Amino acid sequence: MNKYVERLYNGIWKENPIFVQMLGLCPTLAVTTSAINGVGMGLSSTAVLVCANLLISALRHLIPDRVRLPGEIVVVASLVTIVDMLMEGFLPSLYSALGIYIPLIVVNCIILGRAESFAMKNTPILSAFDGLGMGLGFTIALGLIGACREVLGAGTVFGIQVTPSSFQPISIFILAPGAFFVLSMLTALQNKLKAPCATNGSADKEEKENFGCTGNCMTCAEHKTEGEGK
Amino acid sequence: MKELLVIAISSALVSNVVLSQFLGICSFVGVSRKVETAAGMGGAVIFVITIASIVASLIYNYILSPLGLDYMKTIVFILVIAALVQIVEMFLHKCMESLYNALGVFLPLITTNCAVLGVALTNVQNGYGFVQSVVNGVATAIGYTIAIVLLAGIRERIEGNDIPYSFQGSPIVLVTAGLMAIAFFGFSGLL
Numbered sequence: 001m002n003k004y005v006e007r008l009y010n011g012i013w014k015e016n017p018i019f020v021q022m023l024g025l026c027p028t029l030a031v032t033t034s035a036i037n038g039v040g041m042g043l044s045s046t047a048v049l050v051c052a053n054l055l056i057s058a059l060r061h062l063i064p065d066r067v068r069l070p071g072e073i074v075v076v077a078s079l080v081t082i083v084d085m086l087m088e089g090f091l092p093s094l095y096s097a098l099g100i101y102i103p104l105i106v107v108n109c110i111i112l113g114r115a116e117s118f119a120m121k122n123t124p125i126l127s128a129f130d131g132l133g134m135g136l137g138f139t140i141a142l143g144l145i146g147a148c149r150e151v152l153g154a155g156t157v158f159g160i161q162v163t164p165s166s167f168q169p170i171s172i173f174i175l176a177p178g179a180f181f182v183l184s185m186l187t188a189l190q191n192k193l194k195a196p197c198a199t200n201g202s203a204d205k206e207e208k209e210n211f212g213c214t215g216n217c218m219t220c221a222e223h224k225t226e227g228e229g230k
Numbered sequence: 231m232k233e234l235l236v237i238a239i240s241s242a243l244v245s246n247v248v249l250s251q252f253l254g255i256c257s258f259v260g261v262s263r264k265v266e267t268a269a270g271m272g273g274a275v276i277f278v279i280t281i282a283s284i285v286a287s288l289i290y291n292y293i294l295s296p297l298g299l300d301y302m303k304t305i306v307f308i309l310v311i312a313a314l315v316q317i318v319e320m321f322l323h324k325c326m327e328s329l330y331n332a333l334g335v336f337l338p339l340i341t342t343n344c345a346v347l348g349v350a351l352t353n354v355q356n357g358y359g360f361v362q363s364v365v366n367g368v369a370t371a372i373g374y375t376i377a378i379v380l381l382a383g384i385r386e387r388i389e390g391n392d393i394p395y396s397f398q399g400s401p402i403v404l405v406t407a408g409l410m411a412i413a414f415f416g417f418s419g420l421l
Contacts (some may be wrong), residue, residue, distance in 0.1 A: 022400065025259070026344050030252035070312060077305040085301060100351050103304040107344040109256060168252075176250045180408030188401040 004129045011133020017110045018141035019190065024110045028142060029179040031101050035158050039139055040094045040147030044087065045105055046135025048079045052111055053131035055079075057119040072115045073106070080105045110134060148182050149173045234365050236335035236421065237358075242367050242373035243417040247345050249377055249410055254345035258378055259403055261339070268382035272375030277369070279317065279346055282311050283367025285362050286350035307350045312341050344376055378416075381407060 017023050027045070032038040053073050056063075063071040084102050087095045095102065096172050105111065114134055119127040153174030155163035164167075172178050245251060248258045254275075262268045286307050294303060319337045322330040340346060349370050353363040384406050393402050 023256075025255040026252050026395040029255060064362070070309070073308055074305065075313060077308050081301060081304050084304065100348060100355060103351055104253070104344050106304060106308050107347055172412075175415075176252070177411040180404045180411060184397075184401040184404030187399075187404065188396040191398065191401065192396040193351060197299065 003126065007126060007129040008133040008136070011130065011135070012140065015134075016137040016141060017134055018138060018145075019186070021110075022112060022187075024108045024138065026104065027108060027155050028145065029183065031098055032142055032146040032149055032179060032182075034150045034154070034156075034172045035143055037094070038142035038144075040091070041098055041101065042135070042139025042142040043107060044083050044098075044102065045111070045138055047134065048076065048083055048105055049111055049131035049135040049138075050128050051120040051131075052076050052115055053081050053127040054124050057122060057124040057127035058113045060120050068120070069112075069116075072149055074114060076111055076115070077106045084107060095217040110138060145179075145182055145186070147180055148186075151230040152182075153178060234362065237362060237366050238369040239420055242369040242376070243414065244421055246373045246377055246414050246417075247348070247370045248374055249299050249414045250346070250409070253348040254374055255344050257339060258374075258381065259400070259407070261336070262382040262385055262403075265379060265382045265386060268378045269375070270332060271336045271339070272378050273373075274333040274340060275343065275345065275374050276371040277326050277333065278311075278315060278337070278340045279349055279371040280364070281318065281373075282314055282346050283363050284360075285310055285314060285355060286414055287353055287358070287363035290350075290354055291360065303351070303354060304347075307347055311346050311350070315341050345370065377410065379407045380410060385408075 011017070018028055024045075027041050031041040038176060052072075054076055056072055059071070059075070073076075080103060083105070087098075087102060114131060118130045122130070150156055150158075151162060152170050153172070155161060155167055155169045173182065241247070247253050248255060257271060261271045288311060289306060290303060294300060294306065299306075315337055319330075319334065322334065322337075337396050353366055357367075358366060381403075385403065388402060388406070397405070
């Protein structure tokens with residue numbers, strides 16, 4: 001397979017950032033009150049991911065190793081500020097729906113994780129494709145979770161009524177607890193089907209318990225490179 | 231005074247930072263396996279958020295805002311937080327050995343904790359002054375600590391139970407967190 005296509009497949013399916021790696025849980029739970037919000041958040045993160053991977057990969061020989069993390073953070077934060085301003089100007093309704101979660105893309109572990117584990121070791125174009133794949137995987141997962149919550153909580157998908165009028169929407173699903181329940185059902189389903197996931201039966205006990213971000217990007221990067229068999 | 235009390239209760243309990251705003255979820259599920267580690271993380275978060283909201287509020291109100299550099303806030307805040315965590319770690323290591331032993335391992339984890347940046351940005355968004363920002367910061371951090379310690383307590387109990395195969399690992403923790411979020415809804419009657 002062409003290595004560029006392979007990066008896309010890897011991000012969207014094989015190492016899907018949400019369903020397989022369980023990264024970036026904050027935006028996953030917070031903005032998926034409707035499918036459109038989820039997709040909007042996913043696409044803005046994708047834009048940041050592609051540009052960040054491209055820039056960091058291009059600068060990888062210039063950034064001294066000791067200030068690697070601060071350097072990466074500055075690049076990502078500048079890109080997020082640009083996205084933030086563009087959205088405020090051109091998509092004001094989505095901007096107000098996503099609110100504080102747009103500037104918080106800076107601390108999304110997926111972005112720093114990819115910069116650290118992929119962009120620092122590969123050529124700019126390949127890194128950009130890696131970012132695109134991861135971003136699309138993130139967008140699809142957010143859209144799916146958003147759609148599930150919207151159907152259950154409001155009876156609509158992308159704002160279009162899909163359930164018969166006799167269906168009484170369960171409004172808790174668009175409130176905070178619903179986010180936890182939908183995500184837990186989806187991961188339980190993955191366990192049931194034995195789909196590959198950072199947290200199910202295929203992983204050992206220790207790994208199962210340690211999901212989510214323990215905050216250390218270095219361990220994350222090491223873990224992932226091992227997974228890639230490099 | 232009454233206004234400050236309202237800010238404190240609403241950010242610690244009613245709109246809890248983890249359970250209703252979803253900030254810091256990663257560390258909430260990542261380091262909540264044991265009560266002691268959860269309490270340590272909570273202590274470190276209280277420490278860092280308090281200092282970060284003081285510094286961020288001063289920088290925003292006296293440097294960024296007068297110079298019309300509002301749009302730089304994300305970049306400035308994340309760098310200030312990262313630097314601050316480093317300085318706090320070094321300071322504790324040199325001067326307060328016992329506190330360092332208790333909180334030290336958690337400090338590096340906090341740079342990427344979105345709750346810290348989230349509090350700084352919320353303060354700016356709500357137009358809080360210096361005192362209000364600090365109160366909001368401390369209350370948010372206390373809310374985080376309450377939530378993570380409670381979850382760790384429940385997880386310790388769950389460990390010995392017979393959980394169905396599909397729900398082992400992350401799903402049961404997420405269900406627990408969801409039930410806690412429902413319980414925290416009860417606090418909305420407080421205000």
